[in-house]
Every structure is written in C-alpha cells, then in structure tokens.
Amino acid sequence: xxxxxxxxxxxxxxxxxxxxxxxxxxxxxxxxxxxxxxxxxxxxxxxxxxxxxxxxxxxxxxxxxxxxxxxxxxxxxxxxxxxxxxxxxxxxxxxxxxxxxxxxxxxxxxxxxxxxxxxxxxxxxxxxxxxxxxxxxxxxxxxxxxxxxxxxxxxxxxxxxxxxxxxxxxxxxxxxxxxxxxxxxxxxxxxxxxxxxxxxxxxxxxxxxxxxxxxxxxxxxxxxxxxxxxxxxxxxxxxxxxxxxxxxxxxxxxxxxxxxxxxxxxxxxxxxxxxxxxxxxxxxxxxxxxxxxxxxxxxxxxxxxxxxxxxxxxxxxxxxxxxxxxxxxxxxxxxxxxxxxxxxxxxxxxxxxxxxxxxxxxxxxxxxxxxxxxxxxxxxxxxxxxxxxxxxxxxxxxxxxxxxxxxxxxxxxxxxxxxx
Numbered sequence: 001x002x003x004x005x006x007x008x009x010x011x012x013x014x015x016x017x018x019x020x021x022x023x024x025x026x027x028x029x030x031x032x033x034x035x036x037x038x039x040x041x042x043x044x045x046x047x048x049x050x051x052x053x054x055x056x057x058x059x060x061x062x063x064x065x066x067x068x069x070x071x072x073x074x075x076x077x078x079x080x081x082x083x084x085x086x087x088x089x090x091x092x093x094x095x096x097x098x099x100x101x102x103x104x105x106x107x108x109x110x111x112x113x114x115x116x117x118x119x120x121x122x123x124x125x126x127x128x129x130x131x132x133x134x135x136x137x138x139x140x141x142x143x144x145x146x147x148x149x150x151x152x153x154x155x156x157x158x159x160x161x162x163x164x165x166x167x168x169x170x171x172x173x174x175x176x177x178x179x180x181x182x183x184x185x186x187x188x189x190x191x192x193x194x195x196x197x198x199x200x201x202x203x204x205x206x207x208x209x210x211x212x213x214x215x216x217x218x219x220x221x222x223x224x225x226x227x228x229x230x231x232x233x234x235x236x237x238x239x240x241x242x243x244x245x246x247x248x249x250x251x252x253x254x255x256x257x258x259x260x261x262x263x264x265x266x267x268x269x270x271x272x273x274x275x276x277x278x279x280x281x282x283x284x285x286x287x288x289x290x291x292x293x294x295x296x297x298x299x300x301x302x303x304x305x306x307x308x309x310x311x312x313x314x315x316x317x318x319x320x321x322x323x324x325x326x327x328x329x330x331x332x333x334x335x336x337x338x339x340x341x342x343x344x345x346x347x348x349x350x351x352x353x354x355x356x357x358x359x360x361x362x363x364x365x366x367x368x369x370x371x372x373x374x375x376x377x378x379x380x381x382x383x384x385x386x387x388x389x390x391x392x393x394x395x396x397x398x399x400x401x402x403x404x405x406x407x408x409x410x411x412x413x414x415x416x417x418x419x420x
Contacts, residue, residue, distance in 0.1 A: 022077060024143045026070040032063045042312055081136075082129060089125025096121050159226065162248035173240040173255055175203030176335035176366035178224070183235035185223050193219045194230070195389040201366055201382075203240075203335075206359075208377025208397070209370045210410065211386035217370045220386070221338050224368075225253060239336070257334035261341040261370075263321035265313030270298055271305040273324055280331050288327040291357050294320065326354065330361055337362055339369040351376065374414045383407060 040047060040056055047056055100114040178201040185194040194216050201207050209217050222228045224237060226249060237244050244252050266273050274285050285305060289295040297320065301307040313321040329337060339358075355376055358367065371377045378397050385393035385400070385407050393405050400407040 022070060022074045023141070024146075026067065026074060027143060027147070029063070029067040029070050033060070033067060036060055036063060042314075078133070081132065085128045085132065086125055089121065089128060092124055093118060093121035158249060159229070159245075160248050161250050163246070166247050166251040167242055169251065169255065172242060172251075173335045175240050176364075177201065177203045177238075177240050178336065178366060178368075179238040180220075180223075181236050181238070183223060183237060184231040184233070185219055185228055186231065187219075187228060192231075193389050194223060196235075197389075197391060199384060199391055199394060201368070203366055204364050205382065206367045206380045207369065208380035208383040209368055209386065210374070210377065210383060210407065211392070214388075215386040216389040217386055218340060219389075221258070221340055221368070221370070224338065225256060225258065255334065256336045256338065257329040257332045258338040258340060259322075259325050259329050263313065263318070263325045265309050265316070265321055265324065267309060267311050269303075269306045269308060270301075270324070273309055274305075274328050275331055284331060288330045291330060291361065292323040292327045293353065294323050294327065323354075326358075333365075335365050337365050337367045339367065341370050348373075374411055 036056070036059060040060070047053060096114070096117045100109060100118075103109055180197050180199050183194060183197045184192050186192045193214075197216075197220070209220065211217050219228070223230050224244075226244060229245075230237065239252075239255075266276070271285065274280075274288065282305070286295055289298055298304060298307070309315065313324075316324070337358075351373065359379075369377050369380065377383060380397060382395060383393070383397050383400055384391065385405075387406065393400055393403070393407055395403075397407070401411060402408075
C-alpha cells in the first residue's frame, strides 16, 4: 500500500497546486466581465450614439472566452483527477482480488475477510474522490481570502474615523472661516498638484474658484475634505481655528457639504437619498424639494418620497439628479458648502434660479464655487484664480477684471464665445 499512498500524495499535491492557480486565474478573468457590463449598462445611450455596439460586444465576447477557457480547464482538471482516482481504486480492488486468488488453495485469508476487503476497496474510490476534491477546493477557495489579505495589507486606508479631539458638532464650525497655510498635495507618487497654497476665506464669504484644466480646483476641495491628505511637511488646513488633520473624518465631513459635478444617487428611496440619517421631518423634505423645483415631479410619482431610485438614478434625468443633490445639501444647512461645477448639467434658466436659491438659503454659509460658467461667480465676494497648482490671483471680480490678468482674459473669451 505504500506505493499507492505515495501516488495519492503526488496526485493531491499536483492537483491542488494546479487547481489553486486555475482558480486564481479564473477569479482575475471574471473581473473584466462585471466591469464592462456595468460600464455598458450606464453608457448604453453613448455607445449607441457613436455606433460602437460591435466594439463593446466584441470586448465582452473576448472576456467571456477567456473566462470560459479557464473554467473549462478547471473542469478538465477535475475529470483528470476523477479518472486517476478511479484507476487507483480499481487497482486496490485488483490487488486484493489477486492476493485472494493466489492464496485460495492455502486458505491463507478467510473468505469473509476477502469479501470485506473487496467491499471496502469498491468504496475507497468514492472516498478518495471526495477527500481529495474537498482538500483541493478548500485550498482553491482560499484564493478569495488571499485577495482580501492582499488588498488589506497593500491598500493604504484613510485616517481615523473618530478621534478624542473631535469638536462638538453643535458648536463647530460656528463661523465657517477657512485658512489654508502652505498646503501642498499630490496624488500617490505623482507630481504636486497643489504647490504651497496659502489663502484664507472669511466666514459667510462667497468664493468663486476658477482656473484652466489641471490648475488644481478640484484638488483644493479634495484637500479640504481630506479625500487626499496634504503633504505632512508643515502645511495645514484650519476651519474656525481647528486643524482638520487632528480630528476624525466623520466630524469633518459631516460638518461640510458638497454638491458634486457628477450627482451621487443611492439605490434606495427618494426619502433616503435626501435624508440618509433620518434626521429631518417630512415637511422639511418637501420644503427642500420645493426650493429646487422638484416637489411636483416627486408628488406625481406613485410612491412619492418612497419611490425607489434605480441604480445610478437612471429613472431621473441628469438635471433632476443634480437638483436632488442640491436638496440634500439644503437639508444639512452646513456652514461650509462646496459646489464643484454643480450646475454644469442644468440649463441657464434653471441655473439662474438655483443660484438665487443658494444665495437666499446659504446667506450665512461660506460657499466655495468651482465655476463652469463664469456668470455664476460674477457676484461672488472674491474670486480665487488657480494656475498650475498655485494661487495666481485672488480678489473681487471687479478688481481682477480691472487688473487685466488671467481672470479678465477668461471673462473676455467667455463673452466672445457667447456673442458668436
């Protein structure tokens, strides 16, 4: 039995190693299938508009072929194992039968023992299959644990969610003053996108942030929310005198509000999208919807505030999604509001109404507006012009136009484009 045990050991070792590698490759090959499907689901209209159905269908087919080839290899490896184990089990039975025949005349082995041995030799095949396959499957499925450990150890996590230095949310921020001192920031190991920024905003001030593509507008907001940390070499961001690097992310981000360029919608009810923490009354929800001109749209829906929002907000238009995000910020009543080109997907008439609504409802809040249309920030208290990660200009709109600098040239080009 020793040679058979050795052969069994070799088969187990080879199969487990091969099965693990095949399972790992199959897991990697499955990821593009789900990624491409999600992208095509959200971009169906764009794909059809440009007539690229064949290209994406071909990409999807290619990904399926790669996955199926690996899945087929796994099945073939299982068949190979079953065949070898069947042969091994059969050889055990043949050896027992041969020994019984060879010693039949001498009555060396009692007939009852021979029968018992033959019955167990038949069952040993199924036990071998089950045992070896379970061991191989457990080792292969541990590939998932391996991937989790890899991402846990190699992906840098965010800062602490809560700390002992967190201020009382009812008292901070009270004014909305922002002071950025010598802040520099980079994404991963790339070049600096913010370079020694030093600027301060008074509480309740309306600030417009402009600049060409790549100037650092959105990066400045990322540093404010600590989505990306600033360089730890002396730079800091203060809100009402509190260094945001010393407090937890929960206290910081719950105290600020942002209306992003791409609206974020949850696959839940309209009520949940407006008030995910269930802090506001139904009257407050309808009041916020009225202010963003969505009350009638929601009221005619079968379930009203309990209407389900499809994945990505597909049952709402792009403009309606953005208005819902604005209503969400209205309900928070923050002292600091960031608008990252929030009205870029809204027509000019609605944009003007939204700007007026924001002026009325956030009169006491500090509002930082990343401008998409320059006319939306012309009534700002001051305009911050960024260039290549540096503060290029910072003054009132009228003063900047009078200086004839970068902002003045941007306004002139905007007028020429509008006139043409």
